[in-house]
Amino acid sequence: MAAPVPLRRRWRQALLAVVALLAVVVTAAVAQDYNDGGGDDEEDEKKKPQYKAQESCNGVFLQYTFMERAKEYPHLKNASAQPYAFKATASVLNTMSEDLKAWQMFVGFQHKEILVSVGGAVLLDGSDLPANVSGGVTFAGYPMADLLNSIDTAGDLSLIESKIEITGTQFGVKAPGKPMPKTIKLTNPAGFRCPAPTRKDSVMYACCVKDRKFKAKKANSTRYVARQKADLTFAYDVLQANANSYMAQVTIDNWSPISRLDNWNLTWEWKRGEFIYSMKGAYTLLKEGPACVYSPAAGYYKDLDFTPVYNCEKRPVIVDLPPEREKDKDVGNVPFCCKNGTLLPPTMDPSKSRAMFQMQVFKMPPDLNRTALYPPQGWKISGKLNPQYKCGQPIRVSPQEFPDPTGLLSSTPAVASWQVACNITRPKKRASKCCVSFSAFYNDSVVPCNTCACGCGSDATATCDPDRRALLLPPEALLIPFENRTAKARAWAKIKHWRVPNPMPCADGCGLSINWHVINNYKSGWAVRMTIFNWQDYTFKDWFAAVTMGDHYSGFENVYSFNGTRMGAPFNNTIFMQGVPGLAYLDPITDASTPGEFRVPGKQQSVISFKRKDAPNVNIAKGEGFPKRVYFDGEECALPDTIPKVSGARRRAGKPSLGQVAVAAALVVVVALVDSLRL
Structure with missing residues (x-):
């Protein structure tokens, strides 16, 4: 039988247990205070080096932050082939005294990244998600394509900063390594000089400033970005705007002397729940008026007759009308329409190098006011045996002016205008058509x-x-x-x-x-x-x-x-x-x-x-x-x-x-x- 423990030793053990318990409680209390979100949190945030760099930046402050990652299936022994799900954020902050128009940020991914979801921006090249961006990717602002300046907004961060939420898959880089991109930089507007970014642990940041040696082209008399030159362009002009709908006109121009389109098919993605109520000059391959009854739009527009609705798809497919419908008062009668989807080079026939159609678009909450106008994203166009085009995202441009239909010398500007620029890409190996x-x-x-x-x-x-x-x-x-x-x-x-x-x-x-x-x-x-x-x-x-x-x-x-x-x-x-x-x-x-x-x-x-x-x-x-x-x-x-x-x-x-x-x-x-x- 074991000998009894002396009383003095038992008191000593009890005292040590109490001290240990108090230490745990104090540590937990300190941790609770640290994560309380109070003034200490803000003070610690200000001590971070990126905050100091942001405070001293007079230009555009870019930041990329790696948040977290988790191992995905399959679990492999080869570390370089192991996939990981990751989350990251990027931000663009305008610290200048002037507005930043049509911003674009390049992130030089280098670990075979595949983006699965992106919030607060879109991929500039219009790629569908999931998208392989292992060679880097350029983000364009959406819905905030422009960032206002702090002076005119009283420092409202929601108006001068855009945040990009990134979720995807990457490969390799064993823990505790942090898979960061090679670089980040501002690619648009032109005239900015971005230094090599600074990296601190899982954060990368850079301050891009205006290049004094940059010679800008002739100043634009408007506050909008100049129209781009490309092989093929789309103009998205809002002709009329109401609280819950607007009338848009889409113009397709072929500028390349060696390209054409036959039986073109145009598609885009509605990002804000819009739907096409009616069209002239073109039509959607799927006319789903009755099917729209079961759409979210029908839940909001309860008194609207959805029978004549053209299309409620998120990605509608739009095609040209045949020539015999050119003078049809119901579906045709639009300039440059109805050529059965043929767009010739301007060197062959300028009158056949343009196509045009109009449509009435209904909006969804919270965009129920006249000025809440957003073009569709992810534009793509293809033809029978024609070039492959890579299209950028819509860029806000100065409102297009239209001549007076009665023949007077006056002109009428559009409510708002956007341009989409597309360029021909060389076909990949084994992907040609001839x-x-x-x-x-x-x-x-x-x-x-x-x-x-x-x-x-x-x-x-x-x-x-x-x-x-x-x-x-x-x-x-x-x-x-x-x-x-x-x-x-x-x-x-x-x-x-x-x-x-x-x-x-x-x-x-x-x-x-x-x-x-x-x-x-x-x-x-x-x-x-x-x-x-x-x-x-x-x-x-x-x-x-x-x-x-x-x-x-x-x-x-x-x-x-x-x-x-x-x-x-x-x-x-x-x-x-x-x-x-x-x-x-x-x-x-x-x-x-x-x-x-x-x-x-x-x-x-x-x-x-x-x-x-x-x-x-x-x-x-x-x-x-x-x-x-x-x-x-x-x-x-x-x-x-x-x-x-x-x-x-x-x-x-x-x-x-x-x-x-x-x-x-x-x-x-x-x-x-x-x-x-x-x-």
């Missing part, structure tokens, strides 16, 4: 379009190899559909003693292809034949093509069966071609006249001649007779990875023979006439 094949007189094989040049479906790759280079072909194989070329490709490989892969390479997947064939090479000049093949059940109306050459562009002489012209800046070294009158339509693929034969693509071709006098150093044998870029209806076509090589039976350059070029051109014209007589 492709090019190369051939030449000095090699009897054709270099076909690349494998999966326009993409490969998952079903197709199960029976073919999407990563194998396309097989060289005999010239006649270009005239038949790809699915019928296998036998010819195998036979050609057997003749040439080439190994035939198994499985075979996949198709190019393109609905339109172009063959560029170097016909000849003489001391006086050289010539090519360009043939366009349409493999789709679709007619290309008023088609055009553009070819960018290298240094030998200066030798360009003539295009014989197309209308061909030289282009100026910024498309130097480029030849623009379109169909001559009567041949402006590229017909679709048709069935053969004889049953059992291959389908026949729609095609047009022309000879293009070049003079060596103006380009004496061109070496055709080394492949300098092939273009650097090829466009069709504004879409950049995928070029082959290789060019035809000179074979042992290469022809020697002969005496000047422009007559042979003329004969070749005449043969092309004869073929075109014969094809037209068959129709």
Whole structure:
């Protein structure tokens, strides 16, 4: 049996327990006071280095704060591949004595970040969420695109500061490391100089000040941002404004000399619960008046008849009206409308380079006053076989002025105007809509379009190899559909003693292809034949093509069966071609006249001649007779990875023979006439 504990020792143990308990209570009380949000909290906040930098900043103060993160599934042993959910905030504070217009802030993310939600701003490039921003991203203010100055607002932070709430996923950076961006800076408006940001633990900040050496353009007489230049622009003009609705006019302008749109589809995102009540000059693909009865808008507008409502979707799809509705008093009768979604380059027809439609938009609380006007965000536009556009967010510009409809000299400004600027982006690999094949007189094989040049479906790759280079072909194989070329490709490989892969390479997947064939090479000049093949059940109306050459562009002489012209800046070294009158339509693929034969693509071709006098150093044998870029209806076509090589039976350059070029051109014209007589 254990000996009893002496009384003195028991008193000592009890006293120590009481002291320990008091220590815990005191510590908790101190912690309670520290988190109480009282004056001490504010004093500690003022001691932070970013607060001191903010107080001394006379410009625009930017700040990025990493808040927290948590490990996501799957949980991996490889730390660099482990995903983490993170939260962060960014802020833009105007500390100047003047307003900050259309602010844009760049955050240089560097840990493969994927943004899932963003509050207080939008992505400038219009990307949908979730968005991969591993290379950095630019935020634009929404709904606060402009920040007022402190003097005119009595220091109201809600008017001079914008805060961005960021939630997303990032990879790598083991704890206790803090995954911070490379940099932060102000990208708009121009004329600000941002130093390298300062980083303190999980906070990064910088004070951007006006650059005294910056020479601004001619001062804008208004308080709005100047309109931007772009390949394609949208104008969003509010013509009439009521407390709960407004009338808007949308104008689409194509400014690029080598781009167009066919059967355009326009979409955007309503951010504040708006819906389209009526439209003229265009229509939505889904007219869901009855379905709107179950929308949040119907819960507010209880006495409104939703039967005639056009659309309540958050992301409506808008298309152009056909020409026969142009004078329709109910849905048409809007200038520049109703061209079936066709927008041509202004160099072809200025009257067909603009589209316009009007719509009545109903608003939702809390925007129920005449001045609460917000344009939709996330604008996107696409066409049949057309360029890919990247559109920015709407920027507030000076109100558009419209001439008096009665013919008087006066003009009427819009209630408010915004501009959306879109620029053409080069198609990603295997994402083109057309492709090019190369051939030449000095090699009897054709270099076909690349494998999966326009993409490969998952079903197709199960029976073919999407990563194998396309097989060289005999010239006649270009005239038949790809699915019928296998036998010819195998036979050609057997003749040439080439190994035939198994499985075979996949198709190019393109609905339109172009063959560029170097016909000849003489001391006086050289010539090519360009043939366009349409493999789709679709007619290309008023088609055009553009070819960018290298240094030998200066030798360009003539295009014989197309209308061909030289282009100026910024498309130097480029030849623009379109169909001559009567041949402006590229017909679709048709069935053969004889049953059992291959389908026949729609095609047009022309000879293009070049003079060596103006380009004496061109070496055709080394492949300098092939273009650097090829466009069709504004879409950049995928070029082959290789060019035809000179074979042992290469022809020697002969005496000047422009007559042979003329004969070749005449043969092309004869073929075109014969094809037209068959129709």
